[in-house]
Amino acid sequence: MAQTRSLEVGGKPVAAGKVPLICTPVVGRTEPAVLAETAAVLSKKPDLLEWRVDFFEGIGRTGEVVDLARKIRLAAGGVPIIFTRRSAMEGGEPTHITEAQVIDLYGAICESRTVDFVDYELANPSESVRAVRAASRRHGVGMIMSFHDFKRTPPLDEILGKFKHAERSGADVAKVAAMPQGLEDVLAVLSATLKASREVGIPLISMSMGPYGSVSRMLGGLFGSAVSFAVGKSASAPGQIPVDDLRTVLAIIDRALGDSRR
Amino acid sequence: MAQTRSLEVGGKPVAAGKVPLICTPVVGRTEPAVLAETAAVLSKKPDLLEWRVDFFEGIGRTGEVVDLARKIRLAAGGVPIIFTRRSAMEGGEPTHITEAQVIDLYGAICESRTVDFVDYELANPSESVRAVRAASRRHGVGMIMSFHDFKRTPPLDEILGKFKHAERSGADVAKVAAMPQGLEDVLAVLSATLKASREVGIPLISMSMGPYGSVSRMLGGLFGSAVSFAVGKSASAPGQIPVDDLRTVLAIIDRALGDSRR
16 A cells, blocks of 8 residues: 555666565674675575675775675675665764765775665765765666664654655655654654655655664555665664564565455 | 553453453354364464354354353363454344344343453443443453444544543443554554553553554554454454464564563
């Protein structure tokens, strides 16, 4: 009943348009750790990998990042990759590089075509967003524009506004993640996503975080969210559940919905 | 975060206050069918049994009903029993007995003390509700007052009003079941239940029906619903999922919530 749009790579929906796609984060601090984690999470057969480069201690050395991205790409064997530097302000790991360096890093990664998507926060200065958009577009890399609030959940209309803002800014995918202060907030995220699925023309990703928000990671696909992040080896945000648990719940929901879903 | 109140039998919470309780319906048409079904669903270890007497072809012969209730009681081995004649107007099977006969039947069942709860619709004339309330109270049987809409879902405030109406009418438990016309309606039932859990002083049972509503049967316990109905052998309403599937999802939600629930 939600119009869930799938992420596309090379003009084709990822995993043949499966809803939701399961994405496992990779959060290692060193190259060996990242590669070991990549191998471990791939054994869980995710639909997408997200490399959270803000966890990587070599983030300041662009050549090293691109080199590691290439190794992840090879290991991933065709599983599409999202490259994400989550800013500390939106829940990422503190790093010691400037925003200008981050934009250069995104540019180098796009140029290397070692990833399928980059994720960049909408809260950054609009010229930064435009720079990353230009680099990603030039090299055929998809761009996720995201909004995170680790403290609270904006009202429904504001969440809807974030999705629309991403679309207006030229995103390929719009993402909102917010921390609930009560179960009402979990419902607000689901409700806003459902509304956005009808009013916004690009794929959406949404989640309510933390323990109570974890149910939004199970149900989000029904309400219009294209991707659910789940733990392959280590969580990258609060409330992510293990891939196997997520897959089990999704199969039960699929059975319960039966033909009504198609 | 919801204040989920548990159903009580003999002043003690059923299944030590587990949330939600799993209730399996029994819908056989003949005595042998009812008893075979009772045995089959008990093998799934539900927390509650609901005998839907409107499916029973002997519903017009009170002595036969009481006799069968006694046999179910013996078979149930301590699992609490809800006795329900669902009216055809609220989704039950058509029967050929008058409402006066139904009230007499409820009176006889209460007197026999073969069940722990009776469920009776709030939409019945208030003198009928009072009569069932008086009989159940006299014999120490709990009373669930219920509202069902198999076509649509009332707005949030109206759902809340149904719970409050049941409380004002002296119910021990208030139940609302409604058919969603969209996923918004599933969220409305969860949201109304959450609100009612804070504003109504008796245990609540709620569900959104049909395939999409099935997710409310998985999450309802979080939002204040004390009971989730699941299929032991046959469904009694649309959207019920198998007991084993429900238990699997509840265990995954429990793990995801971890200590935050307690």
